[in-house]
Amino acid sequence: MIRWIAFDADDTLWENEIYYQSAQAALVDVLGKYCNGVMVAQALLDTETRNIASFGYGIKSFGLSMIETAIQLSNGRISAGDIQSILEKIKEMTGTAPQVISAVPETLSILAKNYQLLVITKGDLLDQERKLQSSGLSSFFTGFEVVNGKDETTYRRILERYQIPLDQFLMAGNSLRSDVLPVAAIGAKAVLVQHELTWEHEKIVNLNLVNHPYYEIATIDLLPQLVDQINQELK
Amino acid sequence: MIRWIAFDADDTLWENEIYYQSAQAALVDVLGKYCNGVMVAQALLDTETRNIASFGYGIKSFGLSMIETAIQLSNGRISAGDIQSILEKIKEMTGTAPQVISAVPETLSILAKNYQLLVITKGDLLDQERKLQSSGLSSFFTGFEVVNGKDETTYRRILERYQIPLDQFLMAGNSLRSDVLPVAAIGAKAVLVQHELTWEHEKIVNLNLVNHPYYEIATIDLLPQLVDQINQELK
Numbered sequence: 001m002i003r004w005i006a007f008d009a010d011d012t013l014w015e016n017e018i019y020y021q022s023a024q025a026a027l028v029d030v031l032g033k034y035c036n037g038v039m040v041a042q043a044l045l046d047t048e049t050r051n052i053a054s055f056g057y058g059i060k061s062f063g064l065s066m067i068e069t070a071i072q073l074s075n076g077r078i079s080a081g082d083i084q085s086i087l088e089k090i091k092e093m094t095g096t097a098p099q100v101i102s103a104v105p106e107t108l109s110i111l112a113k114n115y116q117l118l119v120i121t122k123g124d125l126l127d128q129e130r131k132l133q134s135s136g137l138s139s140f141f142t143g144f145e146v147v148n149g150k151d152e153t154t155y156r157r158i159l160e161r162y163q164i165p166l167d168q169f170l171m172a173g174n175s176l177r178s179d180v181l182p183v184a185a186i187g188a189k190a191v192l193v194q195h196e197l198t199w200e201h202e203k204i205v206n207l208n209l210v211n212h213p214y215y216e217i218a219t220i221d222l223l224p225q226l227v228d229q230i231n232q233e234l235k
Numbered sequence: 236m237i238r239w240i241a242f243d244a245d246d247t248l249w250e251n252e253i254y255y256q257s258a259q260a261a262l263v264d265v266l267g268k269y270c271n272g273v274m275v276a277q278a279l280l281d282t283e284t285r286n287i288a289s290f291g292y293g294i295k296s297f298g299l300s301m302i303e304t305a306i307q308l309s310n311g312r313i314s315a316g317d318i319q320s321i322l323e324k325i326k327e328m329t330g331t332a333p334q335v336i337s338a339v340p341e342t343l344s345i346l347a348k349n350y351q352l353l354v355i356t357k358g359d360l361l362d363q364e365r366k367l368q369s370s371g372l373s374s375f376f377t378g379f380e381v382v383n384g385k386d387e388t389t390y391r392r393i394l395e396r397y398q399i400p401l402d403q404f405l406m407a408g409n410s411l412r413s414d415v416l417p418v419a420a421i422g423a424k425a426v427l428v429q430h431e432l433t434w435e436h437e438k439i440v441n442l443n444l445v446n447h448p449y450y451e452i453a454t455i456d457l458l459p460q461l462v463d464q465i466n467q468e469l470k
Contacts, residue, residue, distance in 0.1 A: 051326075054325075054326045054329040054330065055295055055329065055361070056359070056360065056361035056362075060290055060295035060296060060298075060299060061295060063295075063299055064295060064298055064299065064322065064325070067302065067318065067322065068319070068322055070315075071315045071316075071318060071319050071322075074315065076314070076315040076316050076319070077315065078315045079311070079315075080305075080306045080309065080311040080312065080313045080314075080315075080318070081306075081311050083302065083306060083315070083318060084303070084306050084311070087299065087302065087303055087306075090289075090299070091286075091289045094289040094290065095289065124291070124360075125291065125359075125360050125381060125382075125383055126290070126291035126383045127291075129383060146360060147360075148360055148361045148364060
């Protein structure tokens with residue numbers, strides 16, 4: 001029987017990628033005299049991916065990668081003023097309360113009656129806690145875990161920390177790579193919740209994990225019914 | 236009776252400020268044609284302090300503040316190449332294994348026999364976990380908590396999380412502001428472990444908290460004896 005339901009945060013509980021794409025559009029403007037938008041998108045993704053080992057995920061890592069990409073694509077010709085405008089954009093993002101995704105509060109309210117709810121998110125500790133507070137959703141959750149990455153070891157460690165048996169755990173999120181496949185691979189239940197905007201990085205999956213079954217729903221309000229159905233089958 | 240001992244990490248378990256000061260010296264070199272070292276030190280501290288609300292603590296926040304300071308002090312004349320060199324310095328820091336402070340492993344080894352040990356540190360999640368792993372000290376600790384700031388609420392929340400009674404908790408660290416005064420203020424034991432290099436920011440204390448008593452030792456190897464003594468007095 002499922003007793004614990006964990007949620008990804010960005011683009012599962014609240015919008016996130018839309019703000020990153022808006023910052024990327026501002027970078028395209030800044031770099032307009034050096035290259036086009038496709039080149040910016042590709043170079044930024046490459047820089048972010050390369051920098052994950054040094055900087056990890058989240059808003060500050062994204063800011064440092066934006067600056068590095070701007071220097072690279074301008075061949076060192078970008079002005080200090082333009083770099084300052086990138087810094088300002090990042091600060092603006094850290095001051096933006098993200099929009100909570102449609103039906104999330106109602107869904108959490110239903111689920112919280114019968115399940116212990118967790119958030120498991122990558123990214124920046126300060127930024128994610130700030131977004132949780134501004135979302136108004138924090139009272140639904142027993143725990144809020146910000147982690148450096150989401151692989152099988154991460155999920156096993158969190159289950160151990162909360163003393164959750166594998167067969168009582170379900171994870172829901174919009175990333176096949178981070179929220180679904182590693183959870184399915186350790187033998188727990190995983191639900192992909194579709195979102196039209198998902199960061200390209202999250203679409204690159206570990207091919208060793210793709211043979212584990214998982215569930216998929218179009219919108220989060222379908223989750224309570226799905227969990228009921230799973231629990232009926234497990235009875 | 237003390238049963239739990241928590242440690243700060245940077246400049247308590249391993250060197251940290253020395254690497255930040257080395258990066259600051261590199262920034263002074265880069266800005267040599269615009270201003271002197273004293274001006275760089277003051278402007279950088281001002282920028283870091285102002286940016287804590289947006290970026291929090293840690294290596295990436297420091298990197299973004301270094302870039303912002305360089306733009307400001309050069310009046311926007313700094314070159315993209317010089318900003319790239321700041322990015323490289325930050326990456327170099329994320330790849331440096333910090334030196335463990337003298338007598339720390341022996342002291343932890345003694346204390347771990349009779350007490351549960353924790354780390355409570357501010358800063359960057361990825362960078363602090365990386366440093367813990369590279370230090371070789373991780374096996375001594377029951378828990379490793381990376382937090383956004385260290386005030387009374389932070390400590391109360393951690394004590395609650397681990398179900399530690401106030402009178403069983405002692406915190407040791409090099410920062411009066413973060414490790415000592417808020418812990419003393421909630422009524423637990425706090426020990427200032429001296430370190431010759433302490434970040435200027437950590438020297439600015441909350442004056443409402445300064446009347447609470449705390450202990451002070453010159454080096455960490457004096458901690459086991461102090462804890463024994465405290466426990467004798469509490470008997």
